[in-house]
Amino acid sequence: MFCGEPEKSRNHLLFACPYTYGLWLQIIGSLLRPTPSPDWAEILARIFHSAHDRLASIFLRLALQVTVYYIWRECNERRHTQRSRPAHRLAKVIEKTIKQRIMFTRYYEKRGLMEVMKRWFVAHMGFYALSSNGVLSSTPL
Ligand SMILES: [Zn+2]
Numbered sequence: 001m002f003c004g005e006p007e008k009s010r011n012h013l014l015f016a017c018p019y020t021y022g023l024w025l026q027i028i029g030s031l032l033r034p035t036p037s038p039d040w041a042e043i044l045a046r047i048f049h050s051a052h053d054r055l056a057s058i059f060l061r062l063a064l065q066v067t068v069y070y071i072w073r074e075c076n077e078r079r080h081t082q083r084s085r086p087a088h089r090l091a092k093v094i095e096k097t098i099k100q101r102i103m104f105t106r107y108y109e110k111r112g113l114m115e116v117m118k119r120w121f122v123a124h125m126g127f128y129a130l131s132s133n134g135v136l137s138s139t140p141l
Contacts, residue, residue: 001075013071014040020071023087027067027094029120031056055112059120063098070094 001008002019015021015038024043025035036043047060070090078084085093102117 001078011040013075014068015043019087023071023091023094024067026087026091027063027098028060031060031063031116031120055116058113059102059116062101063094066094066097066101070097 001013002017005012005017013020015024017038021038032046036046043064047057047064050057070093074085074090099117102113
């Protein structure tokens with residue numbers, strides 16, 4: 001599907017496939033250290049049962065949910081339209097969706113989560129600033 005490998009099992013897509021694994025690593029950035037293996041069970045265990053801080057885990061759950069959704073969508077699009085997006089382009093869409101979800105759900109009102117997001121945005125998209133009304137905007141350096 002993504003890498004030329006005929007296997008379409010869940011374990012291949014999440015995240016043994018080099019395309020989806022690369023995508024996932026790009027999405028989580030430095031939030032999961034040491035870098036997780038492509039093993040689905042390990043990733044779930046790390047996100048849901050590890051003792052990293054609670055806010056990072058809220059963020060990682062959201063990231064996982066959005067990433068899995070977009071991988072599924074990309075599969076369908078490739079099947080039906082023969083169009084395909086490189087991983088870095090899909091990553092941009094996923095990052096934008098995560099950011100919007102956090103803004104819509106007013107997660108940003110939890111101070112700690114804002115810190116996690118800032119860490120994430122700084123690593124991904126350069127410098128971001130939070131205005132007094134809670135709007136996160138990018139500021140060119
Ligand atoms: Zn693959």
